Amino acid sequence: MTAVLPRLLILAAAVMLAGCATRPPASDPAAVRAFQQINDPWEPTNRVMFKIDQGLDAALIRPVAWTYTKVVPQPARNGVTNAIANLRSPITFVNDVLQGEATRALETFWRLIINSTIGLGGLFDVGARVGVPGHTEDFGQTLAVLGAGEGPFLYLPILGPSGVRDGIGLGVDNFGLDPVSWYSYNSHNIQWIQWAYLGAELVDAKSTTMATTDELKKSSIDYYAALRSAYRQYRAKEIRNGAPPPAGSMPSFDDEDGDPFAPEKPQAPR
Amino acid sequence: MNRRRFCLISATALTCPALAFAQEWKSDPSAFVSHFAQVGIVEVLEAKISQKEKAERFRTLFKGLFDIPAIARFVVGRFWRTTPPAEQEKFLKVFEDVIVYTWNRRFSEYNGQTLKVESTAPDGTDGSVVNSRIVGKGSNDSFAVQWRLRNRDDGLRVVDVIIEGVSMAITYRQEYATIISQQGGMPGLISALESRARDLAKEVG
Numbered sequence: 001m002t003a004v005l006p007r008l009l010i011l012a013a014a015v016m017l018a019g020c021a022t023r024p025p026a027s028d029p030a031a032v033r034a035f036q037q038i039n040d041p042w043e044p045t046n047r048v049m050f051k052i053d054q055g056l057d058a059a060l061i062r063p064v065a066w067t068y069t070k071v072v073p074q075p076a077r078n079g080v081t082n083a084i085a086n087l088r089s090p091i092t093f094v095n096d097v098l099q100g101e102a103t104r105a106l107e108t109f110w111r112l113i114i115n116s117t118i119g120l121g122g123l124f125d126v127g128a129r130v131g132v133p134g135h136t137e138d139f140g141q142t143l144a145v146l147g148a149g150e151g152p153f154l155y156l157p158i159l160g161p162s163g164v165r166d167g168i169g170l171g172v173d174n175f176g177l178d179p180v181s182w183y184s185y186n187s188h189n190i191q192w193i194q195w196a197y198l199g200a201e202l203v204d205a206k207s208t209t210m211a212t213t214d215e216l217k218k219s220s221i222d223y224y225a226a227l228r229s230a231y232r233q234y235r236a237k238e239i240r241n242g243a244p245p246p247a248g249s250m251p252s253f254d255d256e257d258g259d260p261f262a263p264e265k266p267q268a269p270r
Numbered sequence: 271m272n273r274r275r276f277c278l279i280s281a282t283a284l285t286c287p288a289l290a291f292a293q294e295w296k297s298d299p300s301a302f303v304s305h306f307a308q309v310g311i312v313e314v315l316e317a318k319i320s321q322k323e324k325a326e327r328f329r330t331l332f333k334g335l336f337d338i339p340a341i342a343r344f345v346v347g348r349f350w351r352t353t354p355p356a357e358q359e360k361f362l363k364v365f366e367d368v369i370v371y372t373w374n375r376r377f378s379e380y381n382g383q384t385l386k387v388e389s390t391a392p393d394g395t396d397g398s399v400v401n402s403r404i405v406g407k408g409s410n411d412s413f414a415v416q417w418r419l420r421n422r423d424d425g426l427r428v429v430d431v432i433i434e435g436v437s438m439a440i441t442y443r444q445e446y447a448t449i450i451s452q453q454g455g456m457p458g459l460i461s462a463l464e465s466r467a468r469d470l471a472k473e474v475g
Contacts, residue, residue: 219372221462229444237435259394261429
């Protein structure tokens, strides 16, 4: 039994090595810069994970989510979304505190108290109705606020697009801070609850994001590449807590001079 | 001042504000975005016409108010300069088609949403970014849309639309860079886009 773990690690290392993207030659600096900007050295492995994820999605998660949206009326689905958000709010609270966001931490705290009681265990978002809308934070964002870079891109089956930093964050949030995990760490408690909760989380997330991701899929040729770009931009916005990017940091590209949207200059004859 | 000149001045003073007001949207960033939304809602989204007519009306609006060549050059990035002019033309055409048909698919989902301009800030050397929200009927279905505008000789043009932090231009650029380097360069990208445009056109009918 003890020999299994080292063997698994060797296998994992072999898969990673086999699945490395080819770095462009140093003689093409623009291509090297683009390679670094894409920051996806495990792209071949990630694309395999993406294929597995899309397969699981088509065969299982999407049909379940689709049936759920057709069978369960919108108000009831909103209740489920609210209840899951309420159960996740301790994770948000801890990360608000770790990021030094006192006001946001207090908002999360009072929302948890009010929604769990008057909101009948989180089914109704009373906080939002009295002018305190919810927000989410996660440990990946906390690491970013503390200065950690996003790290190479990772595509996780079922969980979708991520990165090394956000993957670590996901582990800390779900195993360290999630109240449902804490509940199940006590072996006297009912164990299937955490699996039911995980299933509910997946179906809820799918049913609320399906329209947006379908749109991206339809408008893209390489859905994986489009998703990778959109995920990172969306995360950057979440890390800024929704604020517009600071002045001057709107996309400028290091392979362009000046405004990348400038009208075309007449080219010198070559 | 003679009488005739006085008349001319007062006539100009009376008519000019009205003229300036009618044309103001062409140079005022927030009025420009509101104009686009208003025309889009009245003449495309709420118009009682077929999907195909909606697509064509939207194309006219889109071509008039967006700087499509600048966006196309941006999304192709460093590969643009090495692309022969004939291929650049082909790309421009198919890129426009894909965007028109992609937006067109969403028109049937329109359910009375409105656009509210919230603020405007300078962007780049001579541009602006307009921050707005699309507001729906429910309390949860509102989302942030930023419009990046540039001043051109004959008025403002949109160069990018950023929805909830996700820029269309950057997403296309990063996706297309991957396709160009992995799937047969610009010819590969163009033929993939052409077949996608054909599929989307069939949905429009």
